[in-house]
Every structure is written in structure tokens, then in C-alpha cells.
Amino acid sequence: xxxxxxxxxxxxxxxxxxxNNDSIESEKIIAPRYSYWKSVFRxxxxxxxxxxxxxxxxLLLICTFVIPVFCNYDPNENVTVATMFxxxxxxxxxxxxxxxxxxxxxxxxxxxxxxxxxxxxxxxSLLLAVICAAINMTVGxxxxxxxxxxxxxxxxxxxxxxxxxNIPYILMISVLxxxxxxxxxxxxxxxxxxxxxxxxxxxxxxxxxIRDREYSLASRCLGTPxxxxxxxxxxxxxxxxxxxxxxxxxxxxxxxxxxxxxIGVGLSASVPSLGRMIQxxxxxxxxxxxxxxxxxxxxxxxxxxxxxLGQNLADASDPRTHM
Amino acid sequence: xxxxxxxxIASLNKDLIFRCLIDGSGSDPKExxxxxxxxxxxxxxxxxxxxxxxxxxxxxxxxSLTDRSAIFQTDDVWNKRSNNDRxxxxxxxxxxxxxxxxxxxxxxSKQKWTEVYGEAYDSAKEFxxxxxxxxxxxxxxxxxxxxQEFINYYSSKGYNIIRLDTQKYSTGKTKPGGTxxxxxxxxxxxxxxxxxxxxxxxxxxxxxxVADESLTDRYIRVEKDPYGGPFAVVGSGTTHKYLFYFDSRxxxxxxxxIHLNLGVSFTRFRGQExxxxxxxxxxxxxxxxxQYPAQLGTDIYVDTASDFHTLTYNMGELTAxxxxxxxxxxxxxxxxxxxLSMLENSFVIGIIATVIExxxxxxxxxxxxxxxxSWIDTVGMWYIIFIMAVPSLAYIFMFAxxxxxxxxxxxxxxxxxxKVLAYILPTISLALPSIGSLMKWMRRYMIDQMNxxxxxxxxxxxxxxxxxxxxxxxxxxxxxxxxGIPGTILGCLTGAIVTERVYSVPGVGNLLTQAINxxxxxxxxxxxxxxxxxxxxxxxxxxxxxxxxxPRISFESKGGR
Numbered sequence: 001x002x003x004x005x006x007x008x009x010x011x012x013x014x015x016x017x018x019x020n021n022d023s024i025e026s027e028k029i030i031a032p033r034y035s036y037w038k039s040v041f042r043x044x045x046x047x048x049x050x051x052x053x054x055x056x057x058x059l060l061l062i063c064t065f066v067i068p069v070f071c072n073y074d075p076n077e078n079v080t081v082a083t084m085f086x087x088x089x090x091x092x093x094x095x096x097x098x099x100x101x102x103x104x105x106x107x108x109x110x111x112x113x114x115x116x117x118x119x120x121x122x123x124x125s126l127l128l129a130v131i132c133a134a135i136n137m138t139v140g141x142x143x144x145x146x147x148x149x150x151x152x153x154x155x156x157x158x159x160x161x162x163x164x165x166n167i168p169y170i171l172m173i174s175v176l177x178x179x180x181x182x183x184x185x186x187x188x189x190x191x192x193x194x195x196x197x198x199x200x201x202x203x204x205x206x207x208x209x210i211r212d213r214e215y216s217l218a219s220r221c222l223g224t225p226x227x228x229x230x231x232x233x234x235x236x237x238x239x240x241x242x243x244x245x246x247x248x249x250x251x252x253x254x255x256x257x258x259x260x261x262x263i264g265v266g267l268s269a270s271v272p273s274l275g276r277m278i279q280x281x282x283x284x285x286x287x288x289x290x291x292x293x294x295x296x297x298x299x300x301x302x303x304x305x306x307x308x309l310g311q312n313l314a315d316a317s318d319p320r321t322h323m
Numbered sequence: 324x325x326x327x328x329x330x331x332i333a334s335l336n337k338d339l340i341f342r343c344l345i346d347g348s349g350s351d352p353k354e355x356x357x358x359x360x361x362x363x364x365x366x367x368x369x370x371x372x373x374x375x376x377x378x379x380x381x382x383x384x385x386x387s388l389t390d391r392s393a394i395f396q397t398d399d400v401w402n403k404r405s406n407n408d409r410x411x412x413x414x415x416x417x418x419x420x421x422x423x424x425x426x427x428x429x430x431x432s433k434q435k436w437t438e439v440y441g442e443a444y445d446s447a448k449e450f451x452x453x454x455x456x457x458x459x460x461x462x463x464x465x466x467x468x469x470x471q472e473f474i475n476y477y478s479s480k481g482y483n484i485i486r487l488d489t490q491k492y493s494t495g496k497t498k499p500g501g502t503x504x505x506x507x508x509x510x511x512x513x514x515x516x517x518x519x520x521x522x523x524x525x526x527x528x529x530x531x532x533v534a535d536e537s538l539t540d541r542y543i544r545v546e547k548d549p550y551g552g553p554f555a556v557v558g559s560g561t562t563h564k565y566l567f568y569f570d571s572r573x574x575x576x577x578x579x580x581i582h583l584n585l586g587v588s589f590t591r592f593r594g595q596e597x598x599x600x601x602x603x604x605x606x607x608x609x610x611x612x613x614q615y616p617a618q619l620g621t622d623i624y625v626d627t628a629s630d631f632h633t634l635t636y637n638m639g640e641l642t643a644x645x646x647x648x649x650x651x652x653x654x655x656x657x658x659x660x661x662x663l664s665m666l667e668n669s670f671v672i673g674i675i676a677t678v679i680e681x682x683x684x685x686x687x688x689x690x691x692x693x694x695x696x697s698w699i700d701t702v703g704m705w706y707i708i709f710i711m712a713v714p715s716l717a718y719i720f721m722f723a724x725x726x727x728x729x730x731x732x733x734x735x736x737x738x739x740x741x742k743v744l745a746y747i748l749p750t751i752s753l754a755l756p757s758i759g760s761l762m763k764w765m766r767r768y769m770i771d772q773m774n775x776x777x778x779x780x781x782x783x784x785x786x787x788x789x790x791x792x793x794x795x796x797x798x799x800x801x802x803x804x805x806x807g808i809p810g811t812i813l814g815c816l817t818g819a820i821v822t823e824r825v826y827s828v829p830g831v832g833n834l835l836t837q838a839i840n841x842x843x844x845x846x847x848x849x850x851x852x853x854x855x856x857x858x859x860x861x862x863x864x865x866x867x868x869x870x871x872x873x874p875r876i877s878f879e880s881k882g883g884r
Contacts, residue, residue: 255714263836307712
């Protein structure tokens, strides 16, 4: 902070000197300038593990979104070449003449490249997770805010919630996917049609708690408009809650896709996905481990990193850690 | 999966605690009891309502939006039939599975002429004429009076009249299965289907069940059980002879009085009742040395797998041998089979896993909270993160790989030579992730409690840390955990989807996903009812149990927001 106080020339003999009594300056309150997000990232980057995690995530993202652009993944490219089926990395590279990234993880059931496959699949999974999280979080938070604030909406929504919450989630998604088909967008539809409700409910409770706090009440008594109460009194409080929620939601969609594809109600065969790769390789996971473990590893790595980074960001976004 | 379940329960918890805090607690116990009764009744009514809505919604989705002809993909009978016969078969199956009501003209005319001519109807001229009329091609069949009558009668009742014209080769010969049919078909409304389904869910046997008029002696009474048990409730006129009996098979007490009918399987267990599919063992036949009812007391013994406790009424004529073996017309018995039923398989694995989960998860959670920020806590947190974030499939396969490679345990359930060993890997795969989530919540609740005022007060009073933790903190931290216990135990009945699939356990967890893969709408509906009911019951039980453990919780609903 710049020191605005005028300092007279220091007398060598005296340790203390008089300063001018500036009445305007003395009225100013000097406090360190506080920027919320700056502090969040300061706390966030103080942890070394976050740097490492971010590095790995960046690498994964580059691989996921760059490799499929340059190297087109075609699961059926070797479908007629039976000698390429289920080849270990060493054999696959031998068969195609020397080292290549394409075959560094061996070949799959139909002679497809596992290395290209996992990146194309990871792209699907990530896109799915981001789209579903975006839709569910946006709708959930908006609805939750209204739900928490309006008593009329609360009555209706509680009935809706208690019905939807009673249906086992897996059952509903599987039935929906079974009914409307197994494309990418129908999958998004199945995950979002009721996915926002639980987020909304969680959010409603948070809003309810803060809505009736004393400072909020005082603010309302002083005539602060609702929009200002929401944006200045309530939302800042909920930022860390939102980030925590996001940290669990994002990886959960990746896991959900893997799980649903594994049980056979996931994405259709035309869309490469991690769950599908795992499902196809699972019967022979002891005999052809190179087909099974890479997609599992990528899915696990993605979910763990997203989860840990999200949790750490959530911790950092709690203003109480900014001291 | 796990996280969504836990979150749901946790948020409900918060709501309940929140409400209770507002409601206050200092009311007298009698009032509290009646308030609790009222609350439970309200919850039950509410649960039944939401169950109905859920089942109706799933029926609407499954029955109206899926391709109903998918059930024929694996049907051998359908494959063998051709032309009109195949269409007729389709309608028969659709009506069997409740999609529609349909009447075949042949049956209609048969019934009509039976009334006139009695047993001699099929030689009556009119009947032969009616039959021939349908085989005429074009519009010629409409000249027949019975056909007109049929069409008018069923059109007025809202049926669609469908005419399958006789299919002929150019030579004039009828194609195989190409005979003509006249059908009246009406789609059933979803609300009617729901109503019928709910109505058929429970049946109670009465002495009026057997429609045989020759049976005059009808009763239900307690008798001495000749087949092992101390006594049995025996019925005459009921479908089953033994309504209530004891035997040596788990759970030792059995009844045939009240039947739960979850519906019929469409494709996977074609036409079988789902309740019996999941609750009856499907192993090898088990023969034992026993005696037929009429030969009791003599020295004639027989080795048979028939279980005479399951005798049902035989509507047909008895053979000479049967007359010798049985005193009455209750002659049809089901076979005794070895092994466990699907439900029992899932439950055994689930319940052992649950016990392990609570015995390991809770102490570990408490330890982590006590040694917060020590290496135990760090290791535990990484385990929790791993379990929470990684798809459950990944670590289940990891356990499978380690178990089979390192410990040489059987991988697939059916291949196991020693059956007990086959249960180890599924149980561990089920328990380890649950331990993680239990640890997480226990640690969270403990730490929440550790900062509260009563702990500081207890410390100020001079209680030792051990006393504070074991008496005060764990007791309070257990309250939300207790809420989940009924859900965990009842959840064992629904099985575990991934675990059972990975290890090929013949359990109920796989039922839903296999049903979806084989387009078995009957099982899907049954699963919906089964799962939803269990989750509703466990929520209610959880709330009640929590109120039992925590006297501060009351169910009075006065005031509030």
C-alpha cells in the first residue's frame, strides 16, 4: 500500500518528527484493498499439490481435445484384419512396423487402437459431464433460489421433490435411457430432466438458512430491494457451496456414464465412450488387461483430479480461509 | 451412486433436525406418542401416494414409449409361426401381458353355439358356417349373421375390429398359418392397468378359492403337521393346502396365505411370476425320503423332490396312482431345490458387507476425527477421495484382479468349487466402498460436534478426552448415522448392480439391468415397485429410529416456517 502521509525531512537527532495535520487525509479509512477472487486464487495456489494437479489436468485436457482432432479414431478400421484383434502393445507395434503412439496401448476386440480410443472417449465423457453439470447447476441454482424465497413455490415443489426423491435415481435414468434411446443428447436429457431437483433442494435449504439471518432481516427492514439482497447478502455466502457442489457433480457424471454404459443402458455404439470401452473389455479383463485398464485409468484420473481440485477450490472460496 | 444416496438422506436429516429445533421439545410423553402416530400415518399415506405416482409414471413411460414388439425378438414360438398365425400370437401375448383386451371371433361363435347346442356345437351347421365365413376372402364374410352380430356388439363397446384375410398362394392353396381371423381389439388405458396391477399385488387365500363344486367340505384349521413341523394351518377350498407351516429350510416359518404378486416376466423368465423367480431357489433338485399323504403311517417310503408342504388343488381328474397316494385333490407339489434364491444370495452378501462396514467404518471415522491432521487422517482422506471420485466399477475390478491373482479366490460365482469362497470377493467389493463413505460421514459429524459448546463445557468440567469422545461426541455424531441403518439393511434386498454383474452373482441386483437389456417390461415395473417401496419404508424407519435415539426430536408440527 502506498503511504500517503507526508513525512518531513528526518532530523538526524530526533527519532520522532511532527507531521502536518491534514484534516481531509485523516478522514480516509485505510484498509488493505480486498478482492474476493484474488484472495481465492492466492489461497488456492498456495498449495503445491494444486499446481501438480492443474498440470496433470491441463495435460489430460490437451490430449483429450487435441489428439482426436489430428488422429481420427475409427473403431472399425481393422474390423476385417483378424490378426490385429486383441493384440498386446508389443505385438500390435510389431505388426504395424515399429513404435507408434497409436498402438502403444495395444489393440481392442475389433483391432481398434486403444490409445486413440481412450482420448476420443474421454472427450465424450468430459463434454457430457460439462454439459450436464452446466444445465443441472444453472437450473438447480435458479430454481433453488426461487424455491427458497417464495413460500407458494415451496409448497408445490416440496410435493414434487418428495415424489422424485423417492424414485431410485439409477432406476429412473436407466428407464429413461431405455425409453428414449441411447444417443448423446438423449443421455444428457435423461441425466438432466430430474437431476436438477436434488441440487435445487439442497440450494433451497441453504437459501432458507441465510434468508432469515439477522443481517438479512435488518437489510430487508432498511428497504433493500430483493435483487440486491440476493446478489449482495445471499450469493456471496453461497459461492463456496456452489463450488463444493460443482466439485462433486462434475466427476459424478463421468462415473454415471461409465456405470450406465457398463450395465448396458449407456451411450449407443456409435459414440465412443469410456464406459463402453470398459464394458467391452470387462469379460476378458484378466486375459487382455491392456484393453481394460487404460479407459479405467483415464476415467479414474479425470474424476479424482476434478474432485480434488474442486474440493480445494471450494475450500479456498470460503472467505474464512483468506486470513 | 453412493454419494447421491447419502446426500439424499443427509439433506432429509437436516430438514428433520431443522424442523425439530423449531418445534422445541419439552412436551409430555403421551402427547408425543400420539403426535408420532399421527406423523407416521401421514408419512405412510404420503408414501403410498408417491409410490402410486411413481409406478404410474414408469408404466406410462415403459408401456407407451417402448417398442412392445421387442418381446418377440427371443421368442421361439413367434419364430415358428408365420403369416396370420403369427399376428394372432402377437395379439394373444399382448393381451396376456396386459397391453390390450381382445376377443377372437372363433371363441365368440363357439360360445354362442354352445349355449344353443350344448356339447354338440362343433357339428352344428351354424357353427360350421360361421367358421367357413371367416375364411372367405374380400368382403364376403360380412354376409354371415354371427359375424355381423360380433362386429356390432364389440364396435359398440369401443373395440377395434381387425380382419386378417385368408392368405393364399396363387394356386389357391392357403399359405401355412394363413387362415383368416376376425378379432376385436381394445387398448387398455394406463390408469386401468395401474388399478389392476395394484389390485392384484396382494391376494389372500380364502376357502372360496377353489371353483370345484364337488368340494363341499371347506375349512381352515390348525392340524398336526405330518411333515416335520409341530403344527400347521391347513385349508380346504383354498388354493394351497398348507397355509402356514414350519420346516427345516431358512427362514423356517413359511406361509402360503398371503401372496405378493409383482407381475409376470415378459421375456427373461417368459411368463413366470416375478415373486417366485426371485424368492425361490433355482439349484438342483433335492430328493429326500418321505411318504405320500395317503401312505403316512404305512411302511411305503418314496424318494422324491416334491415338497408336500406346497400342495395345491388339482382341478383335473386324478390318475389311479394319484388316488392311491393322496387323500384329497391337493396333489400338485413344487420341487425342492438346493441352493439359495436370488433374493437370499443378494441379502447374504449385502448383510455381511453391512456388518463389516459398520464395524470397521465407524471406529475408523472416529479415529480419523480424533487424530485430525495426523497421518491416519491423511491416509483415510485419500481413501475416501478415491472411493468418492473414482467410478465404482474401477475399484471393484481392482479388487477382483487383486483377489483372483494374489489370493487365488474364485472370480466368477458359478465356477467356484467351494461355494463359500465365492462370497468373499463380492462381499469385500461391497463393503470397502461403503466403509469409505461411512468413514467420511462419521468423521464429518464428529468434527462438527467437537467444536460445540457442550464439548468445551465437558472439558472444563474436567472429563477426560476418552470420556468426552466415547460418551458425548460419538453419541451425538451417531444420530445422523443411525438414520441410514434401516436403508442399508433393506438395501441389501435390492442387491448390488455392479458387484453382482462383475462376479456373476445370481442375485436380484442384476434383475433391472438385464430386464432393460432384454426389453422385459414386466420386470422393470416389478423392480420399480420393489425398489421404491423399500426406499420409502427405509426412510420412514430411519426417521423413527432417529427419533428413538435422539429424544430431542419430536414429530409435532405446530408453528414452523
